[in-house]
């Protein structure tokens with residue numbers, strides 16, 4: 218008799234149009250594996266990778282599962298068949314990758330790769346050399362780029378994590394308007410705060426749990442524990458028949474892509490970085506409503522941008538002044554003709570120390586205490602009221618009160634990345650592991 222083995226199975230990039238399809242394809246695999254009696258060791262993992270790589274799929278998320286089963290070839294073949302079916306039936310051609318690894322514990326070299334995939338640009342060659350070294354089974358369709366994400370998802374230990382319950386539609390409803398009651402989502406959001414996040418953006422009054430593309434996802438609820446997500450799910454009024462839901466463990470909402478500090482001269486295009494430095498130029502607002510300023514540290518300088526979609530966040534950024542000491546995190550764009558410096562697209566700003574800002578005013582008349590008038594450069598001042606002249610007085614320097622306070626600021630939820638840590642989760646321990654409950658992670662409706 219064969220004994221059971223720990224198997225890690227991962228996939229990436231099943232559809233280029235949206236992230237929903239990769240998780241959907243996995244959910245179909247999960248369903249089949251449950252049917253043949255596979256035991257699951259943990260919630261399926263949904264791993265978001267460096268969001269600042271422009272050529273990857275929109276959400277840049279890959280998925281993996283950890284299971285126990287005696288026959289790895291059978292698992293690989295079931296998964297491969299489902300991936301192949303998704304690949305051939307998709308309207309837009311993607312480059313799916315599927316990896317299977319038999320391992321009790323993920324080794325440090327693999328974990329290191331998964332960490333780098335969160336903020337760097339990695340190569341297919343790097344991924345393949347690790348896949349070979351560890352004797353993994355793999356297959357790809359249409360190209361091999363998906364191996365990077367699949368390997369990163371397989372190896373990420375998700376030390377800091379949140380959860381997402383994704384509810385899928387019946388195939389007959391794909392592409393039709395989603396029938397989810399908006400008011401019930403707002404109510405759920407209020408009742409489950411802060412245990413769920415980014416359900417609803419009060420600034421734009423937009424529902425954030427439903428995607429807008431034609432994918433199989435009806436909605437996804439994000440939060441701190443699987444049980445809270447099921448509670449939240451039960452509060453939503455769904456006005457169409459649904460297929461099933463699956464609960465993922467994920468690095469969404471953890472800022473996992475912004476774990477490392479960089480000197481400005483070390484940052485490379487498409488990296489996700491955090492930097493500490495001084496504001497070198499007062500912010501300027503462009504005609505399109507974008508705000509730019511230059512940040513410097515002891516190595517170099519970089520252009521920082523808060524774009525129009527970050528809405529109210531731009532008001533904060535525009536109040537920065539030369540000399541402010543700040544920390545910023547975000548993605549790096551390469552220099553171009555218009556902006557000869559690299560541009561950091563800011564995802565959050567932490568104002569550490571405000572510089573003093575001064576205004577220069579004409580002196581007060583020493584005789585009658587009214588404000589004097591300048592007679593021109595170096596010509597002194599004249600009091601209009603008592604007609605005295607003061608050739609030796611100079612302008613008075615006064616500290617101007619600043620209109621922002623030190624602290625952490627970020628854009629409203631509608632401008633967040635999947636990985637963006639919501640404001641209310643700063644200072645919360647996201648390492649707490651909820652024991653896996655096999656009875657709740659997958660639910661079939663019809």
Ligand SMILES: [Zn+2]
Pocket residue numbers: 582583584585586587600601602603604605
């Ligand atoms: Zn006077």
